[in-house]
Amino acid sequence: MTPFFSLGAKTKKMSSDIYSQLVLAVYIFTFLTGLPSNLLAFYTFLVKVRHRPTPIDILLLNLTISDIFLLIFLPFKMVEAASDMKWPLPAFLCPLTNFFYYCSIYTSSLFLMAVSIERYLGVAFPIKYKLRRRPVYAVAASVIFWVLSCAQCSIVYIVQYQVQSPNGTARSINASHCYEEFSPSQLQILLPVRLQAFLCLFCLPFTITIFCYVNFVRILVALPKIPARKKQRAVGLAVATLFTFMVCFAPYNLSHVVSFVQKKSPTWRVYALLPSTLNASFDPAIFYFSSTAVQRTFANCLASLRCKLRAVVAWCSLPCLTRCRKGDSEVEAASRDETEGSTT
Template sequence: MMSDADTPLHLFIYITAFLIGLPNAVLAFCCCIRKIHSKPLPIDIIMLNLVISDLIFLTFLPVKMKEAADNMVWNMPYILCHLNMFLFFLPIYSSCQFLAAISAERYICVTFPVKYKNPRRITYTILICALIWMSVIVLIVIIYKAAYTGSEIITNQTEPQQCYTNFEKLQDVLKIRLGTAVLFCIPLIICCFCYINTIRILLKLPLIKRCRKLRAIGMALGTLLVFTICFAPYNASHIMGYIIKDNPKWRMHTYTVSTLNACFDAITFYCISYKMRLAFKVCAKGFIQLYVRIKVFF
């Protein structure tokens, strides 16, 4: 369980991720749907899947808020404990894969612009996204089976009931976690390679507009923030847990920090979608006008 001092911090991060991430994800979802209905591009397909991943996560985040508010004591129905594990971890692994797919798509767009216009790329992109979802679901099922005993709520009424904390076969769980930490490095390497080369190529092209170059840099920085701040500590806890043969005491903090990926993904959405940028400008203008009216009123 968390200490009483940690509870406000965890709740603050959850609430911040929810309030910032949900409006951006809904807005990005609407923009993706409209774009796909008009003139879809491979990047729109991947972006839609990343948005869906974030929406799955954000929809279930209030359950994590309730758990954190109760100091990690599980006071909710038993079935939510299993959904808590599946719907919380699924977006973590899927987001890594879709961010890597976006970086690869941007690299192909800049490096092979002629091949990028091939109409079959839409079909290939859909297949790649389906493969990502299938692979992530299989991975979560493997983790679930290994941790099934531990995911059950403790029935001993003399102890606080918790979810996904105690494991009878902890060593098996630690081995699987180590494997997922290794897999985490693959999309990270793909993102670094693709964005470094994409930015390098764009900077050498004098006819490319400065704003497009800045968006490429923004996407790279946004992705780097997601990997380093949100996912790297979480996977580092896997490696440390395997070394010490136990759950690190700071592991719960990595869970909480990983929720911020829903906030940083907004940077990617903004850099990819023109309609998203336009919507941001409209919303910002509306907030400024509202602030001015309130200030004048008082």
């Protein structure tokens, strides 16, 4: 008979394999869908900012940069997932990859909040806001957001990768795994930091975003002279943003609260982190509803791809049509010969 501990080891290994495959699938999907769309959005916003900078374009440009950073380092996470969640790459890439990976979560939530504030002020106080709106304010807000998110991730990095050993010297842990387990001394520092991130970098932005978009949509719907298409864009922008918060950011941030209450990381935390990666794929929908320039860029790109696809299909079908016509000619010639032979 197979020992019980052997069955348990096999079950654990099977569960680990399924998790690794799921993580790899999510990473591949995010990379293939997020990279081209974010690059198109980055080009569009960069051209607009260089030509005529506006606060909304500056904020969306920074949001795009945050997603691109995540996508650039995402292939390293793919290698980790393909290696059964072990880190086979050089050790210095582990903290660097995770720094940008987690930093993107917090910067995205802050910039989405800023976009909602800008949209709300534009419709609630159109004259006053237009007179006082300056691109420099958006630049200053962007700098503050980057500093806050980077500072948050820097604390986690220090706690995770540098621990005081008994003799007082710093040592690194988890050499074969990247950002996986924490010691009790680490958790004493890390759990309050996670709770602070939940309150300041998720709850506060999420609450402000809900307030701004609910009133933003309410004001636009109440105005009779606003075109129906613009109202639909407003609703689409609000829905896409709130969907990103609830699906991508909420599960991971709620695990911070559970960790603080239970004094340890919950087992489902690794699964709650996966939707955060999809943020890079969902943000282009927000870009689409936020900017007509992005809509034109995406439409032109799709039209160009459609034309190229038609050309490729026509080129591939041309030899088939030639062979079919040649075959039809041969059949007609053979039938003609048979007819002439029977007549003779």
